[in-house]
Amino acid sequence: MFNRELKKGSPELLVLALLEEEDRHGYEIGKLIETRSAGRLQFRIGSLYPVLCRLEEKELIKGRWVEHGGGPRRRYYHLTALGRAFLKRERDTWAAYVAAVNQIIGGHHA
Secondary structure (H helix, E strand, O other): OOOOHHHHHHHHHHHHHHHHHOOEEHHHHHHHHHHHOOOOOOOOHHHHHHHHHHHHHOOOEEEEEEEEOOEEEEEEEEEOHHHHHHHHHHHHHHHHHHHHHHHHHOOOOO
16 A cells, blocks of 8 residues: 655655765755656755755665865765665655556556
8 A cells, every 4th residue: 555655755865866876966856856857846945955854864865064165065865774775765656646647547457
């Protein structure tokens, strides 16, 4: 059964998937979500940081401060081993959810 947390948890899934590729800072994560979704998904930085904090509290990601020559320091995040395992489970759940929805709305009725 799919729970109502699925939609609420989708920002976490997006963040984890982007961090699987490489370490990133919050602003970059937000911009990538917007760019890769062709503007259909947008996260204000104020709503993205609580997601990053939650993921860090759950030990799914780990952040570290990085100084930039002359610029402001940024917090870069990377996926932990626990985060990788969580991401795999969530991807499987998401794929099953999408398949179930497509069976209903896909227009291919027996």
